[in-house]
Amino acid sequence: MEPIEKKRQESRKTKNSNFYQQQYQDSFVEKWDALIDWEGRTKGEGEFFIRELQKRKSQKVLDAATGTGYHSVRLLKSGFHVHSADGKQNMLAKAFYNGRRQNLLLRTIHSDWRALTKNIHETYDAVICLGNSFTHLFDESDRRKTLAEFYAVLKPQGVLILDQRNYDAMLDEGFSSKHLFYYVGEKVKAEPEYLADDLVRFRYEFDDQSVHFLNMFPLQRDYTRSLLGEVGFQNIKTYGDFQETYKKNEPDFFIHVAEK
Numbered sequence: 001m002e003p004i005e006k007k008r009q010e011s012r013k014t015k016n017s018n019f020y021q022q023q024y025q026d027s028f029v030e031k032w033d034a035l036i037d038w039e040g041r042t043k044g045e046g047e048f049f050i051r052e053l054q055k056r057k058s059q060k061v062l063d064a065a066t067g068t069g070y071h072s073v074r075l076l077k078s079g080f081h082v083h084s085a086d087g088k089q090n091m092l093a094k095a096f097y098n099g100r101r102q103n104l105l106l107r108t109i110h111s112d113w114r115a116l117t118k119n120i121h122e123t124y125d126a127v128i129c130l131g132n133s134f135t136h137l138f139d140e141s142d143r144r145k146t147l148a149e150f151y152a153v154l155k156p157q158g159v160l161i162l163d164q165r166n167y168d169a170m171l172d173e174g175f176s177s178k179h180l181f182y183y184v185g186e187k188v189k190a191e192p193e194y195l196a197d198d199l200v201r202f203r204y205e206f207d208d209q210s211v212h213f214l215n216m217f218p219l220q221r222d223y224t225r226s227l228l229g230e231v232g233f234q235n236i237k238t239y240g241d242f243q244e245t246y247k248k249n250e251p252d253f254f255i256h257v258a259e260k
């Protein structure tokens with residue numbers, strides 16, 4: 001078997017919380033904004049996160065999964081004090097560049113979630129972990145550790161906002177998307193090439209025919225909620241596509257808002 005094909009076959013089966021380090025290659029990070037479509041994303045989510053933060057009088061926010069900086073930039077522009085963390089340097093570099101283009105200086109922190117308190121020695125009113133990022137953790141111990149780290153960097157009464165795809169619906173009924181929220185870029189075809197209850201492998205095909213993959217753990221909604229509770233979060237509210245009431249399989253995304 002060709003070495004490339006062998007590598008591809010291995011990554012098809014990879015269920016490892018560190019695999020994101022390999023999957024977000026420079027060539028994929030360069031294309032991430034085409035996948036998001038910043039304007040389309042703003043239309044989809046409106047002022048949801050800003051309102052949730054304002055409701056709680058949050059000022060200082062840690063964007064724990066900065067990616068290319070979409071939420072860091074939006075929140076800075078809305079007057080929040082934001083620190084932008086991510087486990088990938090290339091994502092942070094792109095986020096910094098995106099900030100500069102809008103006359104903003106992002107304060108970036110390179111850190112894996114599981115080592116946040118080693119790298120960050122301050123506390124926040126809010127931690128956000130958005131864009132279906134938490135799904136990258138494959139071991140329950142890594143999920144617990146991450147949530148405990150988020151908890152530790154929050155001030156008393158601080159809030160964690162963490163979202164995920166609706167894997168419940170995906171596993172029950174197969175993949176479908178309204179294509180209205182989060183990743184709305186028109187020039188990308190995104191769909192799972194493999195779907196099972198311990199691994200979902202998404203395939204992203206761009207208009208230049210380049211193809212990238214992300215391996216994800218299919219978090220079920222109530223499982224995430226119970227983990228949040230077990231780590232110590234309270235008053236956990238889960239929205240579906242930014243709405244308070246919904247039928248469980250209808251939304252494309254769930255957004256958990258949990259208080260310390």
Ligand SMILES: C[S@@+](CC[C@H](N)C(=O)[O-])C[C@H]1O[C@@H](n2cnc3c(N)ncnc32)[C@H](O)[C@@H]1O
Nearest residue numbers: 020065067086087088091112113130131133136
């Ligand atoms: C799906 S992207 C989302 C990025 C951004 N929030 C967005 O919505 O466009 C997930 C991000 O989480 C980061 N990430 C994944 N696992 C991580 C970990 N264990 N520690 C820190 N960052 C991680 C990745 O590097 C990537 O930038």
